[in-house]
Amino acid sequence: MNTEERKAVSAKLAxxxxxxxxxxxxxxxxxxxxxxxxxxxxxxxxxxxxHRAAYELVYGTIAxxxxxxxxxxxxxxxxxxxxxLGTHSDNMADMVRKGRSFNGERRGALNPMARLNETLVREIxxxxxxxxxxxxxxxxxxxxxxxxxxxxxxx
Numbered sequence: 001m002n003t004e005e006r007k008a009v010s011a012k013l014a015x016x017x018x019x020x021x022x023x024x025x026x027x028x029x030x031x032x033x034x035x036x037x038x039x040x041x042x043x044x045x046x047x048x049x050x051h052r053a054a055y056e057l058v059y060g061t062i063a064x065x066x067x068x069x070x071x072x073x074x075x076x077x078x079x080x081x082x083x084x085l086g087t088h089s090d091n092m093a094d095m096v097r098k099g100r101s102f103n104g105e106r107r108g109a110l111n112p113m114a115r116l117n118e119t120l121v122r123e124i125x126x127x128x129x130x131x132x133x134x135x136x137x138x139x140x141x142x143x144x145x146x147x148x149x150x151x152x153x154x155x
Contacts, residue, residue, distance in 0.1 A: 001056060005043045009053050012040050016050075017078055025072055026054075026079035036075035054078035055085070067091050073098065108154060115140055121154040 001009060016030035016038075028038030028050045038050030055068045058080040062068065069091045072082040086094070109117040116124075120138060124145060127134050131149070135142040147153040 001042065001053075006057060009040060009042055009048070010057055013050060013054055013057070013078060016040070023072060023074070023077075024079060025074050025077040025082060027074070028076045028078050032076060038076050038078065050078050051075075051083055054080055055083045059085075069094060073100065116144075116154070118154075121148055124148050 012030075013028070017026050017028050019025075020027050030038060030040065030050075032038050039047050040050050040053055042048050042053075049068075051070065052062060052068045056062055062085065065087065066085045067088060067090075068083050069086045070077055070082055071084060072079070074082075077083075108114060108121075116138065124134060124138065125148065129137075131142045131145045134145045138145070144153065
């Protein structure tokens with residue numbers, strides 16, 4: 001980011017965040033993606049993840065291929081002291097160390113991101129409607145229906 005862009009992004013982060021007193025997190029209250037990571041626009045309309053912007057403002061440029069990871073595991077947190085640089089492998093190892101990985105033990109309905117349960121999957125397996133129609137009624141992607149039908153998901 002150039003100097004002008006740094007000032008603008010810094011102001012946006014300050015205006016769009018709020019401290020959480022119990023955890024010490026500084027939470028982004030603005031726009032976020034479906035995983036809860038904040039997004040801020042920079043000059044030219046380019047979007048940037050807020051935690052990456054916060055890290056860069058305090059610690060400097062982020063090397064290519066590096067990720068900005070959260071010590072606190074709160075996607076909307078932009079508190080620089082809660083952020084650290086790491087590779088994708090470092091981030092995955094951190095996830096496993098903290099017990100947040102799904103590594104097979106949280107498959108199916110045990111996965112907190114699951115939209116289906118075993119009963120619904122059995123219904124899908126019996127259902128003869130077009131996949132796109134089933135996807136709409138079950139609230140999942142057409143590809144999910146297809147993967148269930150060929151037993152690549154929910155075996």
